Amino acid sequence: xxxxxxxxxxxxxxxxxxxxxxxxxxxxxxxxxxxxxxxxxxxxxxxxxxxxxxxxxxxxxxxxxxxxxxxxxxxxxxxxxxxxxxxxxxxxxxxxxxxxxxxxxxxxxxxxxxxxxxxxxxxxxxxxxxxxxxxxxxxxxxxxxxxxxxxxxxxxxxxxxxxxxxxxxxxxxxxxxxxxxxxxxxxxxxxxxxxxxxxxxxxxxxxxxxxxxxxxxxxxxxxxxxxxxxxxxxxxxxxxxxxxxxxxxxxxxxxxxxxxxxxxxxxxxxxxx
Numbered sequence: 001x002x003x004x005x006x007x008x009x010x011x012x013x014x015x016x017x018x019x020x021x022x023x024x025x026x027x028x029x030x031x032x033x034x035x036x037x038x039x040x041x042x043x044x045x046x047x048x049x050x051x052x053x054x055x056x057x058x059x060x061x062x063x064x065x066x067x068x069x070x071x072x073x074x075x076x077x078x079x080x081x082x083x084x085x086x087x088x089x090x091x092x093x094x095x096x097x098x099x100x101x102x103x104x105x106x107x108x109x110x111x112x113x114x115x116x117x118x119x120x121x122x123x124x125x126x127x128x129x130x131x132x133x134x135x136x137x138x139x140x141x142x143x144x145x146x147x148x149x150x151x152x153x154x155x156x157x158x159x160x161x162x163x164x165x166x167x168x169x170x171x172x173x174x175x176x177x178x179x180x181x182x183x184x185x186x187x188x189x190x191x192x193x194x195x196x197x198x199x200x201x202x203x204x205x206x207x208x209x210x211x212x213x214x215x216x217x218x219x220x221x222x223x224x225x226x227x228x229x230x231x232x233x234x235x236x237x238x239x240x241x242x243x244x245x246x247x248x249x250x251x252x253x254x255x256x257x258x259x260x261x262x263x264x265x266x267x268x269x270x271x272x273x
Contacts, residue, residue: 058244
């Protein structure tokens with residue numbers, strides 16, 4: 001067994017352990033409650049069920065937007081502090097594992113097994129309410145979340161919180177009525193010229209530590225948008241289709257479920273279960 005680049009345990013007898021992560025040159029396995037690396041030449045892989053541990057076959061991704069406490073908000077994508085906290089508390093006390101973007105990519109690529117109760121928590125756009133309301137709740141319950149930031153409107157430095165990773169929602173493509181079709185005609189990534197789009201994507205990546213994860217403005221995309229995202233260096237992109245993420249999903253059109261203000265707590269629980 002190798003840990004931190006050093007031989008940590010040497011066993012003379014054989015052990016049967018489940019693979020947690022498939023690496024290029026070896027495997028990671030759970031042994032005595034810790035994660036260890038084994039070289040491929042040191043193990044034999046046998047396809048059988050040697051553990052009663054259950055792993056997920058599909059992960060729900062949730063998307064939130066604005067938050068409010070006492071001021072109120074009329075938009076259906078505004079989330080009351082009390083309701084958001086109740087939802088995050090439910091994830092915590094029911095032992096839901098909140099997945100990072102790297103883990104999600106590995107899951108789609110069939111390189112990692114994730115717990116049966118796994119969920120992706122995402123927040124779009126940016127804004128003061130994330131720092132004031134959402135982050136303290138995420139921190140309180142130990143929830144890992146992903147923020148898709150519009151970099152022309154908000155600075156990454158204002159959102160560097162523990163347990164929150166930041167990725168691209170474009171630099172300045174989050175604008176309505178740019179394209180002639182689509183529900184919002186927004187985003188511009190579906191119809192603007194290549195140079196404009198690629199410059200925007202390059203700017204956003206440079207401001208976000210060269211992220212390779214993107215979220216489509218207004219969830220609108222087409223094959224043209226996908227091609228330019230790949231050309232700009234993005235490897236995953238999120239939309240909004242309302243079904244679970246499986247290993248067969250298109251990594252450039254990953255589905256999410258938008259949490260609306262009309263969603264009841266029972267509906268929230270049923271959606272996860």
